[in-house]
Amino acid sequence: MGFIDNVSALFEKKFSKQICRDEDSERLVFFEKFKELGLPTIKNEDWKYTNLAFLNEINFQLSSCTKAIDTGLVEKYLSFLNGNDKIVVPYINNSIDESFVKPLSSFDYKILRNGSFFANTKLISKFSNFFDSSNPFNFLTLAFSTDSAYLNVNNGFENEIPIILFYLYDFEINTLSNTLSFVEVEEDAKINIIAIFINRSRDKVFANEIINFHLKRNSNVEVNILQFNIDNLVLIDNFNFILESGATLKINTFSLNNYFVRNNLNVLFNEPYGTAFLNGIYFTADDEFVDNHTLVLHNQPNCISDENFRGILDGTGRAVFNGKIYVARDAQKTNAYQSNKNLLLSNDARINTRPQLEIYADDVRCTHGATAGYLDQEMLFYIVSRGISKEKAKSLLLNSFVSENLEKVEQPDLRNFVKELVAKKLNLEDIFFCSAIDELTNASL
Amino acid sequence: MAENDILKEITEREYKYGFVSLIEQEYAPKGLNEDIIRFIWEKKKEPPFMLEWRLRAFRYWQSMKEPHWAKVEYPPIDYQDIHYYAAPKSFKDKPKSLEEVDPEILRTFEKLGIPLRERERLAGVAVDAVLDSVSVATTFKEKLEELGIIFCSINEAIRNYPDLVQKYLGSVVPYTDNFFAALNSAVFSDGSFVYVPKGVRCPMELSTYFRINASETGQFERTLIIADEGSYVSYLEGCTAPIRDENQLHAAVVELIALKDAEIKYSTVQNWYPGDKEGKGGIYNFVTKRGICLGENSKISWTQVETGSAITWKYPSCILKGDNSVGEFYSIALTNNYQQADTGTKMIHLGKNTRSRIVSKGIAAGFSNNSYRGLVQISKKAVGARNFSQCDSLLLGDKCGAHTFPYIEVNNSSSIVEHEATTSKISDEILFYCNQRGISKEDAIGLIVNGFSREVLNQLPMEFAVEAQKLLSVSLEGSVG
Numbered sequence: 001m002g003f004i005d006n007v008s009a010l011f012e013k014k015f016s017k018q019i020c021r022d023e024d025s026e027r028l029v030f031f032e033k034f035k036e037l038g039l040p041t042i043k044n045e046d047w048k049y050t051n052l053a054f055l056n057e058i059n060f061q062l063s064s065c066t067k068a069i070d071t072g073l074v075e076k077y078l079s080f081l082n083g084n085d086k087i088v089v090p091y092i093n094n095s096i097d098e099s100f101v102k103p104l105s106s107f108d109y110k111i112l113r114n115g116s117f118f119a120n121t122k123l124i125s126k127f128s129n130f131f132d133s134s135n136p137f138n139f140l141t142l143a144f145s146t147d148s149a150y151l152n153v154n155n156g157f158e159n160e161i162p163i164i165l166f167y168l169y170d171f172e173i174n175t176l177s178n179t180l181s182f183v184e185v186e187e188d189a190k191i192n193i194i195a196i197f198i199n200r201s202r203d204k205v206f207a208n209e210i211i212n213f214h215l216k217r218n219s220n221v222e223v224n225i226l227q228f229n230i231d232n233l234v235l236i237d238n239f240n241f242i243l244e245s246g247a248t249l250k251i252n253t254f255s256l257n258n259y260f261v262r263n264n265l266n267v268l269f270n271e272p273y274g275t276a277f278l279n280g281i282y283f284t285a286d287d288e289f290v291d292n293h294t295l296v297l298h299n300q301p302n303c304i305s306d307e308n309f310r311g312i313l314d315g316t317g318r319a320v321f322n323g324k325i326y327v328a329r330d331a332q333k334t335n336a337y338q339s340n341k342n343l344l345l346s347n348d349a350r351i352n353t354r355p356q357l358e359i360y361a362d363d364v365r366c367t368h369g370a371t372a373g374y375l376d377q378e379m380l381f382y383i384v385s386r387g388i389s390k391e392k393a394k395s396l397l398l399n400s401f402v403s404e405n406l407e408k409v410e411q412p413d414l415r416n417f418v419k420e421l422v423a424k425k426l427n428l429e430d431i432f433f434c435s436a437i438d439e440l441t442n443a444s445l
Numbered sequence: 446m447a448e449n450d451i452l453k454e455i456t457e458r459e460y461k462y463g464f465v466s467l468i469e470q471e472y473a474p475k476g477l478n479e480d481i482i483r484f485i486w487e488k489k490k491e492p493p494f495m496l497e498w499r500l501r502a503f504r505y506w507q508s509m510k511e512p513h514w515a516k517v518e519y520p521p522i523d524y525q526d527i528h529y530y531a532a533p534k535s536f537k538d539k540p541k542s543l544e545e546v547d548p549e550i551l552r553t554f555e556k557l558g559i560p561l562r563e564r565e566r567l568a569g570v571a572v573d574a575v576l577d578s579v580s581v582a583t584t585f586k587e588k589l590e591e592l593g594i595i596f597c598s599i600n601e602a603i604r605n606y607p608d609l610v611q612k613y614l615g616s617v618v619p620y621t622d623n624f625f626a627a628l629n630s631a632v633f634s635d636g637s638f639v640y641v642p643k644g645v646r647c648p649m650e651l652s653t654y655f656r657i658n659a660s661e662t663g664q665f666e667r668t669l670i671i672a673d674e675g676s677y678v679s680y681l682e683g684c685t686a687p688i689r690d691e692n693q694l695h696a697a698v699v700e701l702i703a704l705k706d707a708e709i710k711y712s713t714v715q716n717w718y719p720g721d722k723e724g725k726g727g728i729y730n731f732v733t734k735r736g737i738c739l740g741e742n743s744k745i746s747w748t749q750v751e752t753g754s755a756i757t758w759k760y761p762s763c764i765l766k767g768d769n770s771v772g773e774f775y776s777i778a779l780t781n782n783y784q785q786a787d788t789g790t791k792m793i794h795l796g797k798n799t800r801s802r803i804v805s806k807g808i809a810a811g812f813s814n815n816s817y818r819g820l821v822q823i824s825k826k827a828v829g830a831r832n833f834s835q836c837d838s839l840l841l842g843d844k845c846g847a848h849t850f851p852y853i854e855v856n857n858s859s860s861i862v863e864h865e866a867t868t869s870k871i872s873d874e875i876l877f878y879c880n881q882r883g884i885s886k887e888d889a890i891g892l893i894v895n896g897f898s899r900e901v902l903n904q905l906p907m908e909f910a911v912e913a914q915k916l917l918s919v920s921l922e923g924s925v926g
Contacts, residue, residue, distance in 0.1 A: 045514070049854075329843065344858035347825070355864070357849040362840035362870040370853055372823075373861035 037136035080417035108152035284317025313349035473530035502620035502630035602638035636666035672707035705740025724783025727755025738770030762791035780813030
């Protein structure tokens with residue numbers, strides 16, 4: 001049975017009785033759109049290097065029972081925050097567990113159960129406001145969506161406390177999981193988001209998550225996406241960001257130890273003077289697969305975007321980077337940069353990278369660069385010739401390769417945690433940041 | 446003449462080669478079917494293996510769909526509304542010497558500045574001139590024969606050297622490769638053939654000049670160049686067509702084969718009629734060019750200056766099969782008015798320590814769209830492979846588009862691949878600097894464009910570099926300011 005038949009049967013079973021309800025007719029519209037687009041094949045340029053044919057081999061079900069998850073488990077996974085204050089939005093097995101949520105006064109927080117947002121056209125437009133309409137999985141998520149979260153961060157809210165979107169999967173059968181989130185950040189607000197994906201299931205889970213952001217004027221948002229130890233999870237996440245004038249967005253993705261991850265990061269500059277940074281580190285080994293797919297739409301003038309993705313590939317790991325910068329006709333004075341660097345540590349590792357520029361305005365400065373290769377032999381020689389062992393020299397170079405992007409994480413607990421994870425991956429004792437070296441040299445002067 | 450005067454003079458010129466020569470033509474009936482292919486085969490007096498090959502290609506072509514992944518837009522082409530064969534009537538029996546050639550044809554090439562009579566002016570270049578479907582004349586044949594170099598029309602080669610042709614024709618670009626290659630394989634009528642024997646360094650530039658003259662025809666030429674062990678050849682190709690309101694199809698196939706230690710340098714200055722200011726007319730240039738470095742230490746270098754054609758759709762590629770072989774690609778693609786170009790290269794690294802270098806310069810003006818699309822593929826066995834790619838785009842005006850679509854696939858850890866691209870306009874600072882020193886805006890842009898393209902222009906043989914430089918400024922006409 002193919003994937004399309006699989007989900008069609010599931011849709012039929014779950015929603016055929018409900019479809020007579022007005023709000024659920026929307027589901028059908030989205031599902032028809034998904035079927036129209038179908039499961040992407042490698043002939044589709046956006047999925048050229050990402051073969052999804054294996055989905056046809058798995059029989060997915062919808063989650064029926066939810067295992068009880070106790071607070072302690074969530075705390076365990078979030079122990080890196082050292083018990084500091086946090087706001088947790090827990091998506092546990094496809095539904096949002098309210099008991100964890102600690103509300104804050106300057107926060108509007110709504111949980112919409114079982115697709116109830118379909119009754120509200122305004123909310124539908126917010127949840128379905130993604131601009132990559134060629135991605136069928138957006139429609140699949142909408143059609144099957146269960147619980148959704150709606151967060152509104154009030155004007156001028158500024159708090160160091162991280163907001164954690166906590167995705168935990170613990171199913172006993174091959175399961176399909178779909179949730180939606182919408183975060184509206186009002187003017188001048190500043191927040192720090194950490195999205196964590198964790199899988200405890202032994203069977204395959206196919207998770208399709210949509211997380212939409214609307215950054216109002218002069219707001220400042222940092223989003224950290226953390227994917228580690230997610231065996232058996234087929235994850236396609238769709239992050240969509242709409243930026244208003246003066247908004248600043250910073251995305252850090254860390255994909256470490258995965259089974260199959262596709263990060264769709266879409267950024268739309270809807271008003272002039274927006275800024276977006278997209279940084280990422282991915283590490284693949286032993287049949288792991290990570291695909292970072294970014295789309296930055298410069299529809300308005302005077303915006304800045306800067307992408308920096310670093311990959312380390314070991315064993316039989318595979319990675320794909322597909323970055324696209326689109327500059328519309330009137331988006332003059334755009335500055336857009338993109339860089340993707342890859343280190344291949346093994347002969348069986350594979351990297352496919354596709355940095356793209358599509359530019360229709362002339363007064364712009366756009367660059368992209370991509371590299372793939374082993375550690376620079378000349379640099380290695382330089383260090384070794386100064387009496388440092390080859391192993392140490394290698395770790396120094398690896399250190400410098402990853403530290404640039406690690407350093408950009410603002411939340412200190414998270415930064416330390418990710419640093420440790422990456423260091424462990426690379427068999428390094430610790431990772432030093434350039435800023436630390438600067439401090440040392442300044443002190444010695 | 447100073448560089449600036451040249452620029453100024455040519456910025457005011459229209460497409461120079463747009464005239465039509467009144468030559469009595471003989472056409473094949475419009476349309477494409479097996480009878481037409483037999484007709485071409487008979488006309489060309491080819492051996493039976495070619496008919497079989499052509500028909501196989503045609504049948505395969507019928508099963509294929511026209512590709513549309515390139516970033517170009519054009520109305521559907523009616524493949525049954527094209528003459529697949531057009532030849533000057535006077536060529537019914539091929540003239541034995543230049544004296545027998547219709548003087549009108551000679552005048553045509555004279556006008557284009559192509560010396561068919563071996564005169565002193567460009568005496569260093571041997572020319573094969575192709576008008577519509579047939580090769581008109583090949584110069585310096587005897588002199589090359591002394592060295593054992595075969596330089597003739599592909600038609601002659603099929604008749605005189607069937608073994609060589611049978612061995613290599615379609616070996617780099619099989620008819621199954623793509624839609625236009627299949628079409629070409631079925632109906633190609635002429636083109637050039639070069640064979641350089643072992644250890645011979647070809648003493649002069651070999652050149653083919655393609656000219657479309659007849660209307661409602663398509664030109665389908667095929668070029669096959671074989672460089673045997675340790676040999677060297679430099680080959681030039683130029684093209685023009687008259688101004689017409691209709692769109693004409695040009696679907697050529699070029700195959701290069703470099704054996705051990707051989708080197709082939711292939712330069713193109715493409716100046717097909719680009720269409721008028723409203724984007725009406727012009728040539729659809731859908732070309733498949735590919736070379737294979739079969740032997741160790743071989744080298745293939747593509748240089749192209751693309752200024753013409755309504756639509757350019759070509760990717761001169763290198764398959765680096767031999768160990769230590771080298772592939773190079775230097776390109777300037779200039780689009781103006783409503784021209785569209787989707788061009789680039791493919792570097793397929795198969796052998797050990799293979800190296801490739803890509804330098805692509807795109808210049809877009811007017812309402813045009815200019816895309817670079819390139820693939821660098823390092824296979825698992827290509828240990829120690831190295832690639833460097835650089836793609837720069839220059840935008841002149843705010844109605845045009847410049848795009849870069851690189852594809853990088855690396856399958857081993859000992860190879861290094863680097864790609865970098867920039868897109869920008871001519872900065873106001875540079876213009877101001879030039880103005881300050883008394884250089885007019887127009888001249889300054891000419892200077893900057895020339896500087897931008899220098900890296901590629903330097904790769905062209907001398908005779909072509911001058912022409913290419915002039916072409917760049919012609920095509921920029923009206924885009925300044």
